[in-house]
Amino acid sequence: MKKIAVIILNWNGAALLRQYMPSVVAGTDTTIADIIVADNGSQDDSLELLAREFPEVHVLPFEKNCGFAEGYNRAIKMTKYPLTVLLNSDVRVSSGWLEPLAAYMEANTDVAAAQPKVLHDGEPDDTPMFEYAGAAGGYLDCHGYPYCRGRLFDTIERDEGQYDGEPQSLMWASGACLVVRSRAYLAVGGLDPLFFAHMEEIDLCWRLRLAGHRVAYVPGSHVFHLGGGSLPQGSPRKTYLNFRNNLLMLYKNLPHRERRRLLIIRRLYDTLALAVEFLKGHWGNVKAIWQAHRDFRTMRHAYDTMPSPQSDLLHDERAGRINIIWQYYVKRVKTFDRLPLDNG
Numbered sequence: 001m002k003k004i005a006v007i008i009l010n011w012n013g014a015a016l017l018r019q020y021m022p023s024v025v026a027g028t029d030t031t032i033a034d035i036i037v038a039d040n041g042s043q044d045d046s047l048e049l050l051a052r053e054f055p056e057v058h059v060l061p062f063e064k065n066c067g068f069a070e071g072y073n074r075a076i077k078m079t080k081y082p083l084t085v086l087l088n089s090d091v092r093v094s095s096g097w098l099e100p101l102a103a104y105m106e107a108n109t110d111v112a113a114a115q116p117k118v119l120h121d122g123e124p125d126d127t128p129m130f131e132y133a134g135a136a137g138g139y140l141d142c143h144g145y146p147y148c149r150g151r152l153f154d155t156i157e158r159d160e161g162q163y164d165g166e167p168q169s170l171m172w173a174s175g176a177c178l179v180v181r182s183r184a185y186l187a188v189g190g191l192d193p194l195f196f197a198h199m200e201e202i203d204l205c206w207r208l209r210l211a212g213h214r215v216a217y218v219p220g221s222h223v224f225h226l227g228g229g230s231l232p233q234g235s236p237r238k239t240y241l242n243f244r245n246n247l248l249m250l251y252k253n254l255p256h257r258e259r260r261r262l263l264i265i266r267r268l269y270d271t272l273a274l275a276v277e278f279l280k281g282h283w284g285n286v287k288a289i290w291q292a293h294r295d296f297r298t299m300r301h302a303y304d305t306m307p308s309p310q311s312d313l314l315h316d317e318r319a320g321r322i323n324i325i326w327q328y329y330v331k332r333v334k335t336f337d338r339l340p341l342d343n344g
Contacts, residue, residue, distance in 0.1 A: 004033035004102060004179075005081035007060075008089050009071045011040035014049050016089045020226075021054050027093040032102060033085075034058055038075035040065040069191035069200050076182050076190065084185065086178045086201075090226035092121050093177075100220035101179045104167060112184040112213030113205055115173035116221035119159055129158050131225040134174020136163035137217030138202065140314055141324035143265055144250045146172070146202060148336070149217070152324065155334045162337065163219060170215045171319060175201030176225040184213055192248075194302060198238065199245040206253045209313055236284030243270060243292035244299070250314075251300045258312050267293070269325070 006028060010017060017037070028035055035057045037050060041064040050057055060075055076084050083105055085098070101114055118134040130136060135150030135157075149168075150157045178201055188207040191200045205215045250262055270289055277285040314320045318341055327333040327340075 001081070002032055002034050003081060004083045004085065004098065005036050005076075005079045005182075006033050006085045006087055006098070007036045007038055007072065007075050007079070008087050009038050009040060009068060009075070010042060010046055010089055011065055011071075012042045012044045012046065013089045014042075014044045014046045017046060017049055018053070020090060020092055021050075021057070023092040024087070025054060025056060027095045028098055029096070030056070033098055034081070036060055036075070036079060038062065038071055040067070040071050067193060068197055069193040069195060073186075073190035073193070076185060079182075081182055084180055084182045086175060086180065088176045088225060090121070091177055092224040092226075094222055094224075097221045097223055100218050104216065104218045104220075105179060105181070108214070108216070110212075110214050111181075111216045112208045112211075113173050113178060113180045114167075114216040114218050115170075115179070116177055116223050117159070117163065117217075117219050118174050118176050119222055119224050120156075121224035121226045127158055127160065128224070129156050131174075131176065131227050132156060133225070133227055134176050136219070137168060137170040138172040138174065139319040139322075140171050140202070141322045142315060142320060143262065143269060143323065143325070144246060144314065145324050146199070146246075147324045150336065152328055152334060152336060155328075157335055163217075165219060167219065168217045170205070170217050171209070171313075171317070172202040172205035173215050173217065174225075175204075176227070177223045180208075181213075184208060184211065187211065192252075194299060195245045195248065196241065198241040199249055203245070203249045203252065206249065206313065210253065236288040239285045240288035240292050243273075243289050244296050247292065247296040248299060248303070251296075252303050254314060255312050258315070 024035060037057055038060045039046060041062050050059055066074055072086055104114060105111060115134060117136055118131045119128040120131040130150035132151055135148035138146055138148045140146055149163050188211050191204055251259060274286055274289045322339055333339055
């Protein structure tokens with residue numbers, strides 16, 4: 001049995017499979033990995049397309065749409081490979097993309113999850129932009145807001161090799177292309193189905209780190225992610241999910257005392273964000289932020305029986321003590337390398 005499963009979750013995504021699967025088949029070393037499409041009960045011609053144009057790809061058909069998180073959880077339980085790559089269906093891989101990730105995971109057994117450099121598909125390959133969701137690896141600031149090497153809020157850098165070099169430890173890795181140790185993934189519960197979409201990989205990485213594992217960025221590998229296909233930036237639905245899931249993630253993973261303090265601060269910040277959207281006339285986002293807090297107050301009870309973690313991983317590291325809102329909007333720091341970090 002091969003050591004790696006490259007699993008692409010698909011639901012009615014025949015057009016994306018036709019566009020992106022050729023690069024996955026051509027760029028993946030199938031002597032070390034199997035390419036698997038876990039199909040969430042598609043009703044388009046996805047299965048016919050795979051059988052006709054990509055017979056080397058294994059298909060794991062589900063009888064219904066299990067959703068993103070539960071679809072991957074189910075696929076990893078069924079396939080039982082030591083390493084699994086969660087690969088979005090809108091990712092174009094480079095030739096030899098998998099080998100650096102596999103070698104790093106083999107040499108660093110304390111690492112449970114890792115990502116490659118994630119670049120935006122659609123830019124020239126010689127000087128592409130980083131991709132919004134993941135870029136060169138992610139962190140959380142002192143209030144739980146995510147930021148990345150290569151992307152702070154809406155400022156996205158062009159890849160000029162500034163985040164090449166040695167692999168780096170992270171707080172979270174991008175779900176667009178995420179290699180995980182399958183056993184560790186399942187041991188912490190996998191992706192949280194209640195999140196539905198957005199920040200589910202950040203929550204997963206936090207739980208892996210609480211379990212004693214590391215998360216890393218491997219610059220020797222790079223992929224190209226289209227991104228924004230399901231929910232474009234600025235969508236009220238995306239605003240809702242980002243605000244709600246961020247609150248749920250903090251509630252789940254912080255020690256009890258710190259959780260109470262931080263959620264009070266976040267309520268103030270989010271009220272300010274709501275006011276800004278109101279002044280801009282973005283009524284959809286105003287409603288989304290209000291609904292996110294309303295639903296969080298109900299959904300948090302699903303986690304009341306979870307044991308409180310003993311260590312505060314959010315603030316134990318320098319990257320987690322940065323106030324990214326202050327740095328970006330007040331001090332006008334627009335790139336990761338200018339943040340006052342010891343590990344940048």
